Amino acid sequence: MTHSNFLQLLFVTIISLFLQQKVSAQKGGLKGIIIDESGLYLPGANVTIKSIYKGAFTDFNGQFTLVNIPAGQYDLSVSFIGFQPYTKSVTISAHRTQFLKITLLPDSNVLDEVTIATAIGGEAKALNKQQANTNITNVIATEQIGKFPDANIGDAVKRVPGITMQVDQGEARNIIIRGLAPQLNSVTLNGSRIPSAEGDNRNVQMDLIPSDMIQSIQVNKAITPDMDGDALGGSVNLVTRTAPQNFRLAATAGSGISFITNKRILNGSLLLGNRTKDKKFGWMLAGSWNDTDFGSDNIEAEWSNQFEFNNGSTTEKRAVNPYTKEFEQRNYLVQRIRRSFSVNLDYQIDPNHNLYLKTMYNWRDDRENRFRSKYSMLDGEDIAIGDFTLTNNTPTQFPVKVKRETKGGISNSRNKNRRLEDQRMQNYSLGGDHLLGALKINWLGSFSKASEERLNERYAVFKNEYRVHNDIRNSRFPLYTPVSASDANTLANFEYDEITEENKYTDETNYNIATHFTLPSPLFNSPNGFIKFGFRTRLKQKQRTNDFYEYDLESTFPTMAAVSTENLSSDTFLAGTQYQAGYFAKPSWLGALALTERTPRTLKYDEFLGDNYQARENVYAGYLMTEQQLTPQLTLLAGVRIEQTRITATGNLVNYDNDGDYVNHQTITHSHQYTNYLPGIHLKYTLKPNSILRFAFTNTLARPNYVDLVPYRNILREDGEIQLGNPNLKPAESMNFDFMAEHYFSNIGILSAGAFFKNISNFSYTYISKASDNSLGSNTKGYDVKRPQNGEDAYVLGAEVSFQRKLSFLPGFAKNFAVMTNYTFLKSKAKGINNEDGDERQEMTLPNTAPHMFNGSLSYDDGSFTARISANYSAAYIDEIGKSNFYDRYYDQQFFIDINAGYSINKNIRVYADLTNITNQPLRYYQQTANRTMQAEYYGSRFNIGIKYDLFR
Numbered sequence: 001m002t003h004s005n006f007l008q009l010l011f012v013t014i015i016s017l018f019l020q021q022k023v024s025a026q027k028g029g030l031k032g033i034i035i036d037e038s039g040l041y042l043p044g045a046n047v048t049i050k051s052i053y054k055g056a057f058t059d060f061n062g063q064f065t066l067v068n069i070p071a072g073q074y075d076l077s078v079s080f081i082g083f084q085p086y087t088k089s090v091t092i093s094a095h096r097t098q099f100l101k102i103t104l105l106p107d108s109n110v111l112d113e114v115t116i117a118t119a120i121g122g123e124a125k126a127l128n129k130q131q132a133n134t135n136i137t138n139v140i141a142t143e144q145i146g147k148f149p150d151a152n153i154g155d156a157v158k159r160v161p162g163i164t165m166q167v168d169q170g171e172a173r174n175i176i177i178r179g180l181a182p183q184l185n186s187v188t189l190n191g192s193r194i195p196s197a198e199g200d201n202r203n204v205q206m207d208l209i210p211s212d213m214i215q216s217i218q219v220n221k222a223i224t225p226d227m228d229g230d231a232l233g234g235s236v237n238l239v240t241r242t243a244p245q246n247f248r249l250a251a252t253a254g255s256g257i258s259f260i261t262n263k264r265i266l267n268g269s270l271l272l273g274n275r276t277k278d279k280k281f282g283w284m285l286a287g288s289w290n291d292t293d294f295g296s297d298n299i300e301a302e303w304s305n306q307f308e309f310n311n312g313s314t315t316e317k318r319a320v321n322p323y324t325k326e327f328e329q330r331n332y333l334v335q336r337i338r339r340s341f342s343v344n345l346d347y348q349i350d351p352n353h354n355l356y357l358k359t360m361y362n363w364r365d366d367r368e369n370r371f372r373s374k375y376s377m378l379d380g381e382d383i384a385i386g387d388f389t390l391t392n393n394t395p396t397q398f399p400v401k402v403k404r405e406t407k408g409g410i411s412n413s414r415n416k417n418r419r420l421e422d423q424r425m426q427n428y429s430l431g432g433d434h435l436l437g438a439l440k441i442n443w444l445g446s447f448s449k450a451s452e453e454r455l456n457e458r459y460a461v462f463k464n465e466y467r468v469h470n471d472i473r474n475s476r477f478p479l480y481t482p483v484s485a486s487d488a489n490t491l492a493n494f495e496y497d498e499i500t501e502e503n504k505y506t507d508e509t510n511y512n513i514a515t516h517f518t519l520p521s522p523l524f525n526s527p528n529g530f531i532k533f534g535f536r537t538r539l540k541q542k543q544r545t546n547d548f549y550e551y552d553l554e555s556t557f558p559t560m561a562a563v564s565t566e567n568l569s570s571d572t573f574l575a576g577t578q579y580q581a582g583y584f585a586k587p588s589w590l591g592a593l594a595l596t597e598r599t600p601r602t603l604k605y606d607e608f609l610g611d612n613y614q615a616r617e618n619v620y621a622g623y624l625m626t627e628q629q630l631t632p633q634l635t636l637l638a639g640v641r642i643e644q645t646r647i648t649a650t651g652n653l654v655n656y657d658n659d660g661d662y663v664n665h666q667t668i669t670h671s672h673q674y675t676n677y678l679p680g681i682h683l684k685y686t687l688k689p690n691s692i693l694r695f696a697f698t699n700t701l702a703r704p705n706y707v708d709l710v711p712y713r714n715i716l717r718e719d720g721e722i723q724l725g726n727p728n729l730k731p732a733e734s735m736n737f738d739f740m741a742e743h744y745f746s747n748i749g750i751l752s753a754g755a756f757f758k759n760i761s762n763f764s765y766t767y768i769s770k771a772s773d774n775s776l777g778s779n780t781k782g783y784d785v786k787r788p789q790n791g792e793d794a795y796v797l798g799a800e801v802s803f804q805r806k807l808s809f810l811p812g813f814a815k816n817f818a819v820m821t822n823y824t825f826l827k828s829k830a831k832g833i834n835n836e837d838g839d840e841r842q843e844m845t846l847p848n849t850a851p852h853m854f855n856g857s858l859s860y861d862d863g864s865f866t867a868r869i870s871a872n873y874s875a876a877y878i879d880e881i882g883k884s885n886f887y888d889r890y891y892d893q894q895f896f897i898d899i900n901a902g903y904s905i906n907k908n909i910r911v912y913a914d915l916t917n918i919t920n921q922p923l924r925y926y927q928q929t930a931n932r933t934m935q936a937e938y939y940g941s942r943f944n945i946g947i948k949y950d951l952f953r
């Protein structure tokens with residue numbers, strides 16, 4: 001479909017709009033809101049006028065709208081799983097819209113007292129909304145989140161079938177939906193895309209948003225044309241809390257301990273909302289605060305199967321058994337303070353017009369000290385025969401460079417001698433819902449911004465050289481130990497290497513304007529059929545601005561013996577007591593250094609300039625879709641979306657002299673645009689009132705990371721690596737097929753099973769080759785050249801099954817148990833991935849596609865006491881493609897077990913306790929084979945206890 005054809009179709013639609021207005025002139029409308037006894041909204045309630053086959057489902061705010069109703073008197077029916085059916089006689093007048101407020105009562109014939117007391121708040125809302133949706137979704141309500149020990153949204157989302165999370169510092173951060181990498185998925189807040197504070201990708205940091213601030217989460221696995229198309233794996237929409245219908249006050253206060261540091265955890269939240277007496281104006285204030293002092297114990301290794309040495313006349317390279325060419329031990333100490341604030345307002349002018357304002361401000365401080373020992377084997381020309389030992393063709397002893405590095409920050413009230421990572425995400429949305437006769441109009445304007453600032457980030461490095469034993473008898477725990485203990489323990493042996501200070505800043509701003517128009521269009525005699533069209537403009541800008549200073553203080557601090565130090569060796573290092581860190585410069589010493597303009601310093605352009613860039617991305621979209629009820633059981637949703645993308649990216653090419661020193665740089669700007677046509681079809685067939693079959697055919701895309709599109713060159717001499725951008729990188733596109741069968745239990749539960757297939761073209765990966773000459777920079781021949789490029793085709797084939805139910809059919813106390821479990825299987829294949837020689841690699845899987853994912857929980861709830869044990873598992877998958885299969889990096893399998901319990905003192909007060917990560921699951925990467933550790937980072941367990949108060953009037 002061309003642009004002109006699409007505009008012609010929209011024109012015809014607009015003409016039909018006026019015709020519909022004329023036809024419906026003698027008709028009226030009905031709007032309403034449905035709540036429970038506590039005044040909380042009930043999303044997914046089925047509202048029908050059976051005599052004229054009119055119906056609708058309530059949205060996340062419990063609201064529904066029926067239009068084009070002939071004047072007269074009707075019986076209105078409302079059904080909601082777990083609640084008593086509701087019927088009311090309503091009178092519809094011409095040219096008027098009537099507004100109703102309906103309160104539903106729990107159905108004690110279906111649910112026992114326990115379920116009524118504690119279960120229906122979350123599970124019923126989520127399952128009713130999921131059942132009501134036309135497309136394939138999973139829904140989580142805030143009450144469900146509260147039943148798991150999930151402090152942030154990432155930890156909550158990982159409970160959804162087909163989703164796994166990448167972990168950072170012990171918390172779920174990056175979301176993988178159905179095996180697709182984080183940058184291939186979208187995360188929205190109230191329908192607007194959340195910007196990313198990451199400098200080199202589009203990932204939204206899910207651990208930035210506290211779970212307390214969100215009313216519900218909807219995971220769209222098959223998107224509809226009125227949603228943004230850049231959701232190749234899927235789209236997660238976070239819905240913030242809305243002003244209640246009655247007064248509500250909720251508060252949480254708790255504390256705990258992080259066992260890795262034995263330091264405290266503090267958390268609290270407050271929610272306050274109400275409406276005016278006439279119910280027109282509603283307001284909701286919410287705040288959340290969490291302060292955790294924790295850390296991690298880390299080991300890292302780089303493996304090689306080549307060994308270079310000086311044979312007396314030249315450098316000889318020999319093929320050997322895999323061994324660790326580099327090894328690192330890291331100790332992290334972190335204080336994470338997460339704050340979140342929200343103010344949401346809405347005003348109902350009259351039954352036909354409503355305005356709202358939704359805001360959220362998230363602010364997280366990460367204060368971090370890192371102590372790193374880095375061991376790097378000397379260059380081959382510096383290793384002579386006699387300097388090393390080969391045992392059964394495995395290097396077991398050789399000389400290394402040793403660097404002990406302290407990472408910190410300045411001494412002030414904000415940094416506190418730590419590197420301060422200040423991350424913020426803010427979103428402000430103003431919108432309206434309007435009903436003009438039979439025409440619904442929804443509009444939204446929003447501004448959002450994400451930023452990350454790291455000022456005065458300091459590093460102090462002292463170096464040494466000595467021989468080590470390379471112990472890889474247990475390759476899961478590789479170990480370097482000095483041949484002579486005095487080499488590692490004598491501070492005077494560690495000479496000054498460098499003291500540096502960096503300032504880093506990244507931000508992304510989004511301006512978003514969207515309009516949606518919906519009008520009745522009863523095709524195929526469908527009384528609830530409608531046509532919907534709309535437009536969206538999204539203007540994004542991203543920038544990364546870093547600088548890097550190096551200070552010459554060797555005469556002042558010639559060795560580590562001249563500075564204040566501390567011994568970090570410990571018998572509690574979680575990777576094993578065999579790892580002893582030794583002495584490091586104290587962060588307080590580093591933070592107190594007066595590194596001012598008067599101190600000799602050098603601005604090292606070559607250390608940061610290649611990383612700096614600016615990018616602008618403007619997306620202009622339009623769509624046309626229709627939903628029609630072809631038969632009483634079969635609903636069709638079909639449409640097309642068109643998105644035009646315009647990108648301008650500016651980067652730096654840094655030039656060097658023959659010695660590798662900075663000479664100058666060139667600033668280069670590149671612009672291009674492309675258009676995507678995204679048709680989609682959704683079918684929903686109701687076998688029985690609670691049994692549904694769904695099918696979807698959709699087309700989606702994923703735009704490349706901003707930094708990958710920047711025309712830049714960055715040379716990392718210490719790593720022997722050159723990084724290049726690729727302004728001609730194409731967006732990935734996917735044709736998706738989904739099938740899902742669902743059965744909803746009347747006592748709240750679901751059994752579902754489905755399959756899906758994704759045919760992906762132009763996926764991107766980082767291609768690694770060898771520099772054949774010095775054309776990319778002086779003395780760079782033989783460097784690894786890393787550049788993003790498009791692969792050819794890939795597919796993802798998967799299946800998922802989910803079961804959730806209260807075991808109320810069991811006798812005695814056993815009826816209080818409930819089970820939740822889901823499993824997802826994935827298989828993928830990718831073509832067009834080349835090795836360093838340019839040859840295509842065979843039998844490659846698509847990165848980030850975990851073949852197995854499982855969630856499960858067993859809970860007990862007797863109305864007062866609740867307890868739950870929950871598990872989360874994902875199998876290993878390839879995370880980063882290397883220059884050959886030997887260098888491929890894999891994200892290892894994860895298995896988390898959490899336990900939480902609570903006791904309701906009365907209907908308003910509840911105490912709780914959580915114990916998370918009982919398995920001490922590390923973040924682990926391995927190289928090629930599962931036993932070859934590249935990184936293993938341990939976080940330990942955490943314990944929380946607290947009290948919750950919730951008051952409704």
